Amino acid sequence: MNGPSPPPPPASFPAFDVSKSEQSDALTIVGLTVAYRTRGRERDVLQDVSFRIRRGESYGLVGESGCGKSTVAMATLRYLARNGRVKAGRISIAGKEVHSLDAAALRELRANRISMVYQDPSRALNPSLTIARQVGEAFEASGATREDGLKQTADMLRKVRIAEPERVMDSYPHQLSGGMQQRVVIAMALASKPALLILDEPTTGLDATVEAEVLDLVAQLREEFHTAVLFISHNLAVIGRMCERVGVLYAGKLVEEGATQDVFARPRHPYTVGLLRCLPTVGRSKDTDRLDTIAGSLPQPGSVTQGCIYAERCRLADDRCRREAPPPYRLSARHGDQMSRCHYHERAMELPRATPADAPAQTSGNTHAAHDASPVLRAESVSKTFHVAGAALRAVDDVSLELAKGETLGLVGESGSGKTTLAKLLLGLVSPDAGSVIELDGTPLPARVTNRNDEQVKSLQIVFQNPDSALNRAHSVRRLIGRALSRLSALHGEAREERLASLAQAVRLPDRYLTSRTRQLSGGLKQRVAIARAFAGDPRIVVCDEPTSALDVSVQAAILNLLADLQRDRSVSYVFISHDLNVVRYLSDRIAVLYVGRLLEIGPASAVFDGPHHPYTEALLSSVPALDQQDGEAFPDAKPQRIRLAGELPSPAAPPSGCVFHTRCPRKLGAICEQQDPPYADAGDAHRIRCHIPVDELRVLQRRN
Structure with a gap:
């Protein structure tokens, strides 16, 4: 994997004095060029990349998928794939040149000087080992005995804000939430008190509250251990919050830095x-x-x-x-x-805009008046109880809501709040409890999709978060969309081909991709195929379950524009599930806030976001990193003080008495919250809040914050 002798720093890049910086910086990269050999040809994926990270500094690396961000991390660890090599340049960690180290010195560097946290914590944890054994091994690799390793494990788990470390140590990874798993991985990474911590999309799949906790934790531990951080992310707001300096990668080149x-x-x-x-x-x-x-x-x-x-x-x-x-x-x-x-x-x-700034004029079917008409979908007193190991787990508890024609209802809440279960109930993928009512155009829908007629099936469709899990990689795009057309409509021959071409055009999918297999497409193109398939039967309602969370901001913008255009053109209604509240706010007409299966707040998007809002909604909104933009400039948004929620989300198997949120509520009143379930309070304009605190008092309290 070692390349030729590194060249001197290029004269065209007088970024810093290498001889001085390598001794004082946590990471120094100069003139890095990395190539991969594919199909007998070597291709440069990084070209002449140079930057440095000072001790204790956090440096952000941003750019679209495929720009080379993770390749920078892998080259820094000297962990490139077998077909990759460093052609030129040098990488120095705490004064040690990485590519000149022998095997023993490289192991020592990885054990004591550098650590990495990946996007998916479940893939970094061994499912067959307890947390105690896995974190303990990290300390043992740094020279601790097994006994000392276990003791230090408990101390480190406390540092990463795990309240009951002894219980967690006895647990296996699958028994922990995603946020808890990520904290465990961070604890392992910090076991050696590394000079450099690499974070590769560490919060992409996390809820707003958990993401905020993890980011706070990284900032605190960085200050405590004086650890430098290389933070790789496509979330620019997170980079804005966490990093003093940022580098922008495009197609393997650093095009901007500062x-x-x-x-x-x-x-x-x-x-x-x-x-x-x-x-x-x-x-x-x-x-x-x-x-x-x-x-x-x-x-x-x-x-x-x-x-x-x-x-x-x-x-x-x-x-x-x-x-x-x-x-x-x-x-x-x-x-x-x-x-x-x-x-x-x-x-x-x-720079001229690529997309016209003004939204197209709304069609008559998508006006505010249309939203006031009879609902296309209605759910009344919907509940769902699962029975797990003899215990009753109430995933959705007495939820009632309506969806108008051409309207988007955003569903928000932490993982485990019941958002996806509620979506599956609406789609008929899961049967609700007795007494639940789900109606389409005023007509009750059969509980199971297998009992619904063709018209009802095609009326409700879904777009999943990960198109790879929903699309057969072996089939062409034409066949995937064509099968949906065959199943959901009576079109044949030339009419079906015209309909397929129309769908591809509607989702901005070029004709040349119709013969491609999905494995040959980018994430954004795959999601367009999934959307085209969902719209094949002219659905009335489309459930979008985290459809943009894994996409780059450029692809995300295109998909959000596409969803908005399709809604305007076809008056389709959306149930939009996401943990990215900025995305939810942009696309949604109304917002519903779920917590442990209960609906705590529902109302117009502007009313829910601007307040007054439920204390849980208030905590969610305070956790979201954001960049505000005015006159073409972007800067960290002036947000209210962050509200930290104590403890973990309660189990639906044993929800708290009274107000379901009282165990974590920062505005808890007292016994009334513990003993009585609050009724809905009317905040005006069809905005309802389920809280014992009067609406006017909530408004005053939240203005102070």
Whole structure:
């Protein structure tokens, strides 16, 4: 895996004095070029990447999937795949050059100097070993005895805010929540008190409250251990909150770098500008403006041999850009130097939009008046009880809601709150308890989808979070959509082909992809195929279960625009489930807040987000990192003080008495909350809050915060 002798730092990149920095920095990368050999050809996936991370500093690395972010991490660990190699450059960790180490020294470095936390904690934990054994091994690798390792394990689990470490130590990974698993993985990573901690999308799959806890934990432990952090993420708001400096990768090149506040407030590269414009920030909604997108897609590794690597997607590019590769221009910014690989960096903020800003005029079927008409879907007193190991687990408890034609209802709440179970009940994938009523156009729906007629089945469809789990990788896109058309409509022959082409056009799927297998498509293209299949039978209602959480911000913006356009064109209704409250706010007309299967609040999106709101909603909103944007500039949003919820989500098998939220509520009144289930209070404009605190008092309390 070792490459040739590293070259001297390139003269065109006078970023820092290597000889001095390598002794004082946690990580120094200079002129890094990494190539993978595929089909007998070597392709550069990183080209001349240089940056450094000082001791105790947090550095963010952002860019679309495929830009090379994880390859930087793997090269730093010297853990590239067998077909990868470092062609040029040097990597130094705490003064030690990584690619000059022998096997023993490399093991020592990985055990004591550097640690990594991956996106999916369940894949980093051995399902057959207890937490005590796994975390204990991390301490033993640093020289502790087994007995000392167990003692230090309990202490470290307390540091990562696990309240009952002894119970958790005796548990297996599958017995813990996702947030708890991630804290355990962080505890393992910090066992050696590393000089450098690499976090690769560590919060992507977590709820807002758990994400906030994990981020607070990383910040606290970074300060305590003086650990440097390389934070890889496509969530720009998280980077804005966590990192002092940020680097923007595009197709293997670092195209912009600087202090996070400078880069996000005044980006100097069109790619960075495009990423920031993709965000569904405060004050934007599907009814007032469309999210901007980045046209085109990433070039194949090694395919751009002349000019600027971003030229084909850049709306500022001219002949000079296609002819001359821009050098790293260094500029003086408010919080330090800022680098941009753009010939026209002073004009980056003038980048024309790729997508018209104004939302198309609403169709008559999607006006506010239509939302006041008879509901297309109604759920009344819906409950679902599972029986697990002899115990009754009430996943959904007496939920009532309505969905109007052309309306989006956002479902929010922590994992385990019952969002997905409620969606499955509406779809007929799970049967509700006796007494539950689910109606379509005023007609009761059979409990199971197998008992529904064809018209009822095609009226309710679903788009899953992970299209890979819903699409057969061996089938072509044409066959996947065509099968849905065959099953859900009477179209045949030429009519079916016309309908298929129309669907592909509606989801902005180019015809050339119809013959492709889904394994050949990007995540965004796969999700478009899943959406096309869901719309094959002209559904009345589409359940969207985390459809954008795993996507880059540029792809996410395109999918959100697509969903909004399809809703306007076809007056379809959405039940939209997501833990990203910024996305929910952008797309939803109304919001329903679930907690341990109970509906705590429901109302228009603006009313729920602006307040007054339930104390649980208040805590959720305070946990969400966000970037606000004004006049084309982005900066960390001035948010209210974060509200920390004590303890874990209660088990639906043993929910608290009285108000189900009282065990974690920061505004608990006293015995009344413990003994009496609160009624709904009317906050006006069909906004209802289930809390003992009067609405006017909630409004005053939340204004103070």
